[in-house]
Amino acid sequence: MSCYTVAQAIAWATSEFADLSDTAKLDAEVLLLHILAKPRSYLFAWPDAQLVGVQYNEFKKSVARRVKGEPVAHIIGEREFWSLPLNVNSSTLIPRPDTETLVEYVLSLTFAEDAQVLDLGTGTGAIALALASEMPAWQITAVDFSNDAVALAQSNKRKLAIKNVTIMQSDWYQSVAGQHFDLIVSNPPYIEADDIHLTQGDVRFEPLSALVALDEGMSDIKNIIDKGRDHLKPGGVLLIEHGYQQAIKLQQYFAQMAYTNILTIKDMSGCDRVTLATWPK
Known part of the structure; x- marks a missing residue:
């Protein structure tokens, strides 16, 4: 051999x-x-x-x-996202190409040159670091509940020498109390606990806490939308990645919580992937 x-x-x-x-x-x-x-x-x-x-x-x-x-990304300890080589390990989700849909759409929107941005559940830091690499004047705060994920995201920030991101431990909005943002983004847990896909492929090696949510996968999403009203500036935008069958539920909950300009974006496979809305002025 x-x-x-x-x-x-x-x-x-x-x-x-x-x-x-x-x-x-x-x-x-x-x-x-x-x-x-x-x-x-x-x-x-x-x-x-x-x-x-x-x-x-x-x-x-x-x-x-x-x-x-075992996922290839875990074996080699790295996965590319938005052309950025990110360290990965079993403490977080492996960044996926579908999530680039969120990054791409954010970059098509218009925000203040020095926009204040919050990334909830940052994991490897993929979304925050991708946005920061494209928009160096933005001030981005990235949070995660897992201390291991925070350490991993910080290692990726150092590796990529990106300066305009602050990474900290937080239970969703807990550590940013009183702060308001032009933009909030999140790829939260959104899979139902009994979803058969949890027993297949790479997700078997990823933390369930980053994948599974109660209320048919909607509990964390609803929490982000609900409390987002206290953290968005007037006219601020909230974008959430979600499962391909959840768009209608997100649209309805955004409307129920008095958001406006609600829109769902499809990923490269043509599946509903990201829903966004504006907190009215």
């Missing part, structure tokens, strides 16, 4: 992942490139390069972890 070439190693790992992942070959490539510390172009330029013993042994260990279902 230690005499495997790059191409042979990828072919072997791809076959190992065939029944596990819809992206079996990509998973194999990402794991191998991490061990080799090479760019993706290396796979095409040097398919016949042989792996040395240490490299193959590490690759074999990584493949074994993936075969057990």
Whole structure:
């Protein structure tokens, strides 16, 4: 096995992942490139390069972890979001491409040059750091209930050398009492406790506290919308990521709580993904 070439190693790992992942070959490539510390172009330029013993042994260990279902992001300790390489671990959700829908839409809106922004349940810091990287004059506060998540987000802030984000522990709005924001964003827990998807794929290795909410997945969302009225400036905007079947419920609750300009945005797959509303002036 230690005499495997790059191409042979990828072919072997791809076959190992065939029944596990819809992206079996990509998973194999990402794991191998991490061990080799090479760019993706290396796979095409040097398919016949042989792996040395240490490299193959590490690759074999990584493949074994993936075969057990462990997410690739956890194995390599990193996931790219909005072109930012973020450290990840089992204390938070792994950033997903669908969440970039929220970032993209926020950046299409018009806010004050020095807008005050709050990211609730920041996890890895993905949303806050993506927005901060694009809008360096914005002042962004990112909070999470989990101390481990706060530490992870802070490590990503340091890694990316982003200055305009403050990260702190908070039970939703608790640590920002009395503060008001131009923009509040959140990707909160929104999955029902008995959802079958919780037993499948990568989510088996992610914290349930970041995934599951009571009241058919709506309890945290309702709390954010309700208390958001005390933390938005007049004309301020609240955007929430949610499940593809929850848009109508969010729209109705936003209206019930007297928000205006309610709108739902679809993700790249055409599913309802983000609903936003304005706190009236």
